[in-house]
Amino acid sequence: MLKQEAEDGQTSLADPHFRADVLNGLARRPRAIPARWFYDRRGSELFEQITELPEYYPTRTEMAILEQACPEVAEIAGTGRAVVEFGSGSSTKTPILLRAASPSAYVPIDISGDFLRASSKQLSHAFPDLLVLPFEADFMRPLTLPRTIVDTPKLGFFPGSTIGNMIPLMAVDLLRTMRASLGVGAMLLIGMDRIKDPGVLVPAYDDAAGVTAAFNMNLLDRINRELDGTIPLEAFRHRAIWNDDRARIEMHLEATEKADFTVDGRAFSIAEGETIHTENSHKYGPRDARILLRSGGWTPIAEWTDAKDRFALYLAEAQEERPAP
Numbered sequence: 001m002l003k004q005e006a007e008d009g010q011t012s013l014a015d016p017h018f019r020a021d022v023l024n025g026l027a028r029r030p031r032a033i034p035a036r037w038f039y040d041r042r043g044s045e046l047f048e049q050i051t052e053l054p055e056y057y058p059t060r061t062e063m064a065i066l067e068q069a070c071p072e073v074a075e076i077a078g079t080g081r082a083v084v085e086f087g088s089g090s091s092t093k094t095p096i097l098l099r100a101a102s103p104s105a106y107v108p109i110d111i112s113g114d115f116l117r118a119s120s121k122q123l124s125h126a127f128p129d130l131l132v133l134p135f136e137a138d139f140m141r142p143l144t145l146p147r148t149i150v151d152t153p154k155l156g157f158f159p160g161s162t163i164g165n166m167i168p169l170m171a172v173d174l175l176r177t178m179r180a181s182l183g184v185g186a187m188l189l190i191g192m193d194r195i196k197d198p199g200v201l202v203p204a205y206d207d208a209a210g211v212t213a214a215f216n217m218n219l220l221d222r223i224n225r226e227l228d229g230t231i232p233l234e235a236f237r238h239r240a241i242w243n244d245d246r247a248r249i250e251m252h253l254e255a256t257e258k259a260d261f262t263v264d265g266r267a268f269s270i271a272e273g274e275t276i277h278t279e280n281s282h283k284y285g286p287r288d289a290r291i292l293l294r295s296g297g298w299t300p301i302a303e304w305t306d307a308k309d310r311f312a313l314y315l316a317e318a319q320e321e322r323p324a325p
Contacts, residue, residue, distance in 0.1 A: 014226045017138070019264060022223055025276070026268050032277040035165045035251075036111060036140065038215065039089075040222050044115040046215040048090050053211060055203040058161055061311040062191050063093055066159070069304040069313055070100035073155075076302060076315060077187050080104045082149040084182060085157040086139040087111075091119045093159050097189065098127060105131040105149050109139045140174060143181045156188040161311070164193055164248070164282040168292065171282075175296020179318045186318045188298055193311055195283040198242040200310075205240035205249050205281065213238035216251055216278055227264045235259040239275065247288075251279040289314060297321075 018037055025033040039047070051059035079102040085094060088108030098106060106123070110116040113136040120134040133146045145154075156178055163171050178188060205212055216238040223229040236259075239252045252275035260269045270276075284292065289312060290300050298316035305312045 019227055022227060022263060023266060026263065030277055031270070031275065033219065035279040036138065037222070038219055038279070039110075039112045039115075040218075040226075041112060041114050043215060043218050043222070044089060044112045046211060046218060048092070049211050050207070050215060051092070053204075053207045053209065055207045057200070057204060058191075058193055058311055059092075061306050062159055062161075062313065063096065065304050065306055065311065065313045066093055066096040069302075069315075070097050072302065072304075073097070073189055073315055074100045074102070077101065077155050078153075080153070081155040081187075082107060082152040083155050083157055084145065084149075085109060085159075086178065087158070087160070087162050088116065088119065089160075090115070091123050094123065094157070095126060097157060098123075098130065101155065103130065103155070104152055105133060107133045107135055107145060107149065109135045109137055109143070111136070111138050140170075140177070142177055145181060154182045154186040156182050156186060156190075158188065158190040159313075161191050161193040161281070163190060163292075164284070165280060166282070167280065168282070171292060172295045175293065175298055179297040182318060184318050184320055187301075188314075188316045188318070190293075190314050190316065191311065192284045192289045192292075192314065193281065194305070194309055195247055195285055196310055198244075201249055201283070202240055202242055205251060206238070210238075212240070212251075216253060219278055220253065223263055229263040230261045231263070232259050232261065236276075246280075247283050249281040249283075250277065251281075252277050284312075286312070 021034050025031060050056050081103055082105040083103040084107045086109050088110045091108055108120055116134050116136055120132050124132045137143055220231045220233055224231055235255055235257050236253045237256050239254045241250050243250050254275045255270045255272055257272050293300050293316050299319045300314050300316045302315040303312060
């Protein structure tokens with residue numbers, strides 16, 4: 001990824017994909033900006049705070065499942081694989097898998113370069129004998145992995161129910177991209193959040209301390225900093241709603257008053273009550289999850305969940321394709 005802001009504050013080196021997604025997203029109706037742009041350094045830090053909130057059950061629930069499941073994952077997948085983590089963030093959950101799987105290498109992939117390098121350094125200290133190969137990239141796009149692991153069997157790691165941030169069409173495309181990047185014979189350990197009572201779901205995305213609101217609002221601040229924006233932050237508020245028809249939590253930035261602003265020299269106007277859709281978090285039932293994985297070219301071979309069935313972890317394999325039936 002290109003450097004996102006020049007030293008003199010000009011935006012000529014801003015990520016062109018970020019610029020295009022923001023300008024196109026603000027121009028379309030309804031307005032929407034892809035959630036991956038939350039994760040500049042500040043956004044990544046705020047998300048780590050979110051994972052520690054009492055309302056945010058997914059992280060601690062998944063970590064408990066990982067502690068239970070990873071020894072079984074290692075038994076099924078075997079040791080010595082290269083673990084490739086998509087959207088590694090702070091790699092908080094990763095040590096649980098690394099301790100059990102005894103990999104030959106670890107490749108964390110993240111779009112936030114500074115955050116990636118910092119977390120990779122910490123992990124290298126914790127596992128001094130492990131080859132750590134940080135890879136700054138947008139994992140939504142096809143990847144050519146480091147040559148060092150080209151011939152090594154791979155275990156993809158995609159925790160946190162990040163797959164839920166994508167509409168089903170994009171989720172299937174991503175799973176197919178992962179299959180292409182990791183190769184036939186690879187395995188994928190992936191987390192998916194389960195459908196549950198909105199009374200549990202909504203507070204997880206609209207916490208009492210306002211950390212998720214700050215995380216959402218940081219996207220506007222990033223646009224102002226990196227794309228020479230003049231968005232009045234005080235004219236927006238965070239909203240989280242449950243869309244039952246689509247089985248997802250939606251996050252929006254709602255205009256509390258009419259606002260006129262510019263981004264990268266282009267003028268925009270938003271009416272009071274209008275929103276910018278910033279994130280989806282789809283929830284999957286057991287059968288839904290298996291269909292999604294198969295649609296993306298992955299065959300589910302094992303599943304773990306917690307006692308309350310709030311979250312699930314799947315191990316799937318990229319098997320050789322065969323003609324029907």
